[in-house]
Amino acid sequence: MLSKQTKEAFLGPLNANNPVLVQILGICSALAVTVQLKPALVMGISVTIIVALANVVIALIRKSIPMRIRIIVQLVVVAALVTIVSEILKAFAYDVAMQLSVYIGLIITNCILMGRLEAFAMTNNVKDSLMDGLGNGFGYAMILVIVAFVRELFGSGKLLGYQIIPDSWYEAGYSNCGMMLMPAMALILVGCVIWAHRSINDKEGK
Amino acid sequence: MEKFYQLWKKFGKNFEQGGKLEKLSSFYDAFDTFLFTPTTTAKKVGAQIHDGSDSKRTMIIVVLALIPCLLFGMFNVGYQHLLATGQLAEGLTCCLWWKALGFGALAIIPFYLVSYIVGLGIEFIVAQIKQEEVAEGYLVTGFILPLILPINTPLWQVAIATAFAVIFAKEVFGGTGYNIFNVALIARAFLFFAYPNSMTGDSCFVRLGSTWGWDGGAAVDGWTGATTLTQLSTGAVTESASFWETVNGLMPGCVGETCVWAILLGAILLLATGVASWKVMVSILATAGITAALFNAFGSDSAITQYPWYMQLVSGGLLFGAVFMATDPVTGARTECGKWIYGALIGFIVILVRVLNPGYPEGMMLAILLGNAFAPLIDWCVVRKNINKRLKRA
Numbered sequence: 001m002l003s004k005q006t007k008e009a010f011l012g013p014l015n016a017n018n019p020v021l022v023q024i025l026g027i028c029s030a031l032a033v034t035v036q037l038k039p040a041l042v043m044g045i046s047v048t049i050i051v052a053l054a055n056v057v058i059a060l061i062r063k064s065i066p067m068r069i070r071i072i073v074q075l076v077v078v079a080a081l082v083t084i085v086s087e088i089l090k091a092f093a094y095d096v097a098m099q100l101s102v103y104i105g106l107i108i109t110n111c112i113l114m115g116r117l118e119a120f121a122m123t124n125n126v127k128d129s130l131m132d133g134l135g136n137g138f139g140y141a142m143i144l145v146i147v148a149f150v151r152e153l154f155g156s157g158k159l160l161g162y163q164i165i166p167d168s169w170y171e172a173g174y175s176n177c178g179m180m181l182m183p184a185m186a187l188i189l190v191g192c193v194i195w196a197h198r199s200i201n202d203k204e205g206k
Numbered sequence: 207m208e209k210f211y212q213l214w215k216k217f218g219k220n221f222e223q224g225g226k227l228e229k230l231s232s233f234y235d236a237f238d239t240f241l242f243t244p245t246t247t248a249k250k251v252g253a254q255i256h257d258g259s260d261s262k263r264t265m266i267i268v269v270l271a272l273i274p275c276l277l278f279g280m281f282n283v284g285y286q287h288l289l290a291t292g293q294l295a296e297g298l299t300c301c302l303w304w305k306a307l308g309f310g311a312l313a314i315i316p317f318y319l320v321s322y323i324v325g326l327g328i329e330f331i332v333a334q335i336k337q338e339e340v341a342e343g344y345l346v347t348g349f350i351l352p353l354i355l356p357i358n359t360p361l362w363q364v365a366i367a368t369a370f371a372v373i374f375a376k377e378v379f380g381g382t383g384y385n386i387f388n389v390a391l392i393a394r395a396f397l398f399f400a401y402p403n404s405m406t407g408d409s410c411f412v413r414l415g416s417t418w419g420w421d422g423g424a425a426v427d428g429w430t431g432a433t434t435l436t437q438l439s440t441g442a443v444t445e446s447a448s449f450w451e452t453v454n455g456l457m458p459g460c461v462g463e464t465c466v467w468a469i470l471l472g473a474i475l476l477l478a479t480g481v482a483s484w485k486v487m488v489s490i491l492a493t494a495g496i497t498a499a500l501f502n503a504f505g506s507d508s509a510i511t512q513y514p515w516y517m518q519l520v521s522g523g524l525l526f527g528a529v530f531m532a533t534d535p536v537t538g539a540r541t542e543c544g545k546w547i548y549g550a551l552i553g554f555i556v557i558l559v560r561v562l563n564p565g566y567p568e569g570m571m572l573a574i575l576l577g578n579a580f581a582p583l584i585d586w587c588v589v590r591k592n593i594n595k596r597l598k599r600a
Contacts, residue, residue: 180402
């Protein structure tokens with residue numbers, strides 16, 4: 001059904017060409033929003049939607065964009081989409097929008113977006129661009145969810161706000177690891193995921 | 207070192223065949239290998255190696271230097287327990303003296319078990335994966351770690367912190383000798399940020415409850431387990447220890463840091479054998495003293511700012527850190543001029559943290575870690591300066 005190139009556009013960013021793990025893009029927001037699982041999920045979904053739509057829009061008008069002002073055109077498209085997503089979040093998920101605070105607005109500057117628009121949507125057709133956007137968005141969201149899962153579970157003993165670690169553990173002397181709530185630990189966790197990812201992929205490469 | 211060796215060889219005559227202590231010769235052999243092997247040095251001409259000291263020997267000397275702190279720490283843990291539970295009402299009898307030491311030993315030995323089992327376990331696994339020999343690097347780290355922790359730290363937290371430090375501060379950098387930060391301090395820093403309740407406050411430095419079910423108790427009225435620095439930083443000074451009380455060290459604190467005499471004994475051994483650099487120690491103490499004196503003279507009126515500079519030097523972990531941790535040859539500055547700058551940076555930061563940040567009563571850990579981070583840069587600058595100087599001369 002899908003051509004090989006289209007499949008590659010979607011599957012590549014999920015693993016072998018993951019934006020966070022391989023291209024080391026979008027690290028800043030990955031550290032900032034992953035203290036809890038819920039904001040991380042919302043952020044992942046928002047970025048996925050915005051990348052996919054922006055890719056489609058740019059791919060549609062790619063032949064009529066003058067080369068000299070292409071960055072401005074891309075920015076306008078992204079900014080419009082981000083504003084829409086931000087307003088929707090404020091309307092329907094106010095708490096999460098407040099938790100994410102500036103980071104929703106800062107999606108505009110997320111390097112994954114500009115990177116995909118420049119490197120892919122400007123030179124590929126609409127279908128491939130849509131798949132590429134979805135793939136990169138999911139690839140980014142996946143890492144966010146993994147990191148946020150570990151941070152919320154060990155940092156607060158909860159998942160999605162529900163307590164997972166039973167009270168009896170706390171009474172037995174267990175306590176949450178405050179280090180997990182700090183951005184430094186998020187960076188170390190991202191490092192661990194990259195470590196695991198590379199050691200698996202290197203074996204295939206060798 | 208040469209003099210030590212002569213003395214040691216003379217002492218060793220007793221262990222030879224027909225000597226008084228012939229039966230114990232294997233003990234002598236073991237220590238001989240630990241302390242004085244290899245003995246080979248370069249010939250008198252050409253490149254000179256005066257002392258064939260390798261990392262194993264360096265490390266065993268550091269461990270020996272730490273023993274006074276450990277023994278005193280054991281006694282002090284027990285002594286504080288007896289004091290807090292009101293068992294010292296009739297003074298310190300001989301029987302209670304031994305009870306204090308026994309109680310402290312029982313409390314500290316599990317820390318060593320955890321520290322070595324976890325740390326060495328990871329070292330062995332990593333060595334297997336990398337197909338390398340097991341490096342001796344963990345010997346000192348594992349020995350020093352229990353000495354810089356409060357006695358009430360839960361053991362599972364110590365295990366997690368040790369694993370974290372060995373993996374992320376050492377093995378990912380390439381193992382022994384390649385680490386940027388002092389591994390024991392990273393373990394402590396992890397505990398400090400991950401489980402702040404175990405590392406600061408009034409209740410972590412003195413064990414009130416029983417150890418393995420032995421000799422529980424409740425605090426007597428009016429007793430406080432807060433260290434002087436904690437009291438000063440929270441402003442709730444109940445009783446301020448005098449200079450000599452602080453030097454003698456029978457007070458709450460991390461296990462190995464309280465007694466100045468024990469630390470000085472260790473420092474003498476480290477300096478006499480040339481293992482640690484006197485420049486780092488002197489530089490830290492001088493800068494910390496000057497900084498504290500400046501705060502005394504020009505600072506605000508708060509209790510910690512007006513804490514006399516000589517008290518700042520002997521209280522908390524400053525001296526222990528300056529002698530045993532900042533002098534770590536791997537993570538510290540290596541150029542001779544760099545050592546002065548490195549020490550000055552640490553001495554300045556430690557007082558700054560103590561005085562200006564009410565959240566952190568003690569700043570030695572953070573100061574040394576910051577010093578570690580800057581050490582390569584300091585070395586680089588010193589080396590560049592020398593190169594430029596020589597280029598100009600040429």
